[in-house]
Amino acid sequence: MGMVETLISKAFQTALLMHKQKIASHTYHLKLKLASGFANYLPGQQLRVFVGLDNPLNVNDLLRTYSVWHYNPATLEADLAVCTFSKGKGAAWAEKIQTGETVYFSGPKGRFVFDRSAAAYLFLGDISALAPLYELARQVEPGQSFRGFVYSADESDFFMDGFSGNQFKFIKAVDYQSCTIIQELNGLQLPATNTITYIAGEAAFCKDLHDYFHKTLCWDARQIKAKPFWHSNKKGLE
Ligand SMILES: Cc1cc2nc3c(=O)[nH]c(=O)nc-3n(C[C@H](O)[C@H](O)[C@H](O)COP(=O)(O)OP(=O)(O)OC[C@H]3O[C@@H](n4cnc5c(N)ncnc54)[C@H](O)[C@@H]3O)c2cc1C
Known part of the structure; x- marks a missing residue:
């Protein structure tokens, strides 16, 4: 050595x-x-x-x-x-x-960890965040529910959770990822209380989605856990 x-x-x-x-x-x-x-x-x-x-x-x-x-x-x-x-x-x-x-x-x-207090969970991100979002989804207990959405330009980037068989919904999004995901969320009629969302991946995506939940849907900030994993044109974010 x-x-x-x-x-x-x-x-x-x-x-x-x-x-x-x-x-x-x-x-x-x-x-x-x-x-x-x-x-x-x-x-x-x-x-x-x-x-x-x-x-x-x-x-x-x-x-x-x-x-x-x-x-x-x-x-x-x-x-x-x-x-x-x-x-x-x-x-x-x-x-x-x-x-x-x-x-x-x-x-x-790190503090991007599971908060057991909700009845329902929503997991959102890009492929770089898929594994930790699956890890968080595995903490959801019987009686609680979750949905997950992950985007990428190509479905060949997508993978399932090898430790649970869970599979989030794949969304093909080349540009304007935030708009595409928000469009998908608009159709869900999410309950405004007792739900926590985890958002991870590109920094601008995390900000847009945080704003969507906080400003558009008026969710309490404690229901929104956002963690930027990378920022375009910036090396090694943390
Ligand atoms: C808390 C946290 C947890 C993370 N967990 C994971 C994880 O589990 N798996 C994982 O793969 N990454 C994860 N990341 C992201 C990872 O640390 C960065 O993407 C890492 O900087 C990439 O290193 P690099 O040296 O290859 O590229 P860098 O030299 O850091 O970046 C080179 C260029 O690539 C861009 N870039 C970085 N990531 C991406 C991307 N996903 N897609 C497109 N462009 C990108 C940068 O903006 C930069 O312009 C995490 C980051 C944080 C902060």
Whole structure:
């Protein structure tokens, strides 16, 4: 192990990549075997993954954020779904990493987590947010209900939740994604109370949808959980 790797392994937690599979046109499923279990994991949280081992001097390209798709504390396995639409350092890391290699990460952390207080849930986002939205949907209990909508330009980008068989509704949206999703929502006659919506993905989409629920439908802000995952023309958002 080189000096840089030794330093990184002291600063980060480690896992081995057990399994890697391309599950959609722009998404890899990465299954990690953790060296030790997550401390206080809450569904919806994310990891900061070290993606810059090949050029550790480039500080903008050292870390990228990926949410946990599924976590099994009994087997110490955690799953990520990493998209490659961005063609940046994170995408290149996901393309390149091989099973048996070490993954360095910190976390999990984050407040985009499940709020059990509602009777119904709505999950909205793009493909980069599909795995964590599925993870949140798996927390919905019997007696509660949910619906999910995810958009992309091409249906070959879509994947189902391999851990539940859940499948959100796919919406083909090339441009004006917010308008297309809002059109779909207008037809749903959503109950104004006792429903929580989770919105994740591109920053402008999150803002438009937050405004739609808060300003147009007059939902209470506590019913709207929005988390921008990426911002056009901005590298590694968090
Ligand atoms: C809390 C949180 C959780 C996240 N969870 C996940 C996850 O589970 N899976 C996942 O794939 N991503 C997730 N992301 C998004 C991911 O961290 C970023 O997309 C990441 O920056 C991509 O890294 P990159 O180096 O490939 O591209 P960057 O160098 O960061 O970006 C290069 C360019 O690509 C654009 N870009 C970034 N993402 C996309 C996209 N999806 N589609 C089109 N253009 C894009 C950027 O705007 C930029 O112009 C999450 C982000 C946050 C903040």
